Amino acid sequence: MAIALETTSDDQRREEIRTLLASGLETEVFPRGDSHDEVQSIIARLKQAGDDLKAKLVIAGFTDHTVEHGGIEQPCETCMYYLVHRRYCELPELDCPVEPEWSCRLWRI
Numbered sequence: 001m002a003i004a005l006e007t008t009s010d011d012q013r014r015e016e017i018r019t020l021l022a023s024g025l026e027t028e029v030f031p032r033g034d035s036h037d038e039v040q041s042i043i044a045r046l047k048q049a050g051d052d053l054k055a056k057l058v059i060a061g062f063t064d065h066t067v068e069h070g071g072i073e074q075p076c077e078t079c080m081y082y083l084v085h086r087r088y089c090e091l092p093e094l095d096c097p098v099e100p101e102w103s104c105r106l107w108r109i
């Protein structure tokens with residue numbers, strides 16, 4: 001039962017994100033979080049955003065497609081924060097369902 005509820009709420013939240021991205025929400029895709037300082041600065045802003053989903057998507061530079069940076073494709077599915085079976089981003093400051101082909105500038109391998 002708990003698993004079913006979790007799946008439903010993940011699906012709803014994933015759909016909410018998909019709709020926001022498809023509606024043309026402009027997110028901060030670049031610069032990518034290449035350095036420790038850049039990552040810390042993005043993380044600090046995400047913490048300030050709290051539960052504001054739209055702000056979090058903007059700050060993290062979410063896209064509904066893979067972004068290539070420095071010759072490397074950066075989809076969620078190859079990111080260290082991606083939970084394959086749940087299609088979920090477990091980075092604490094994001095903590096949200098995603099799709100394997102989505103991407104954000106906090107991508108890490």
Ligand code: SF4
Pocket residue numbers: 074075076077079080081082088089090091094098102103104105106107108
């Ligand atoms: S941190 Fe990784 S898994 Fe999470 S949204 Fe960004 S690219 Fe996807």
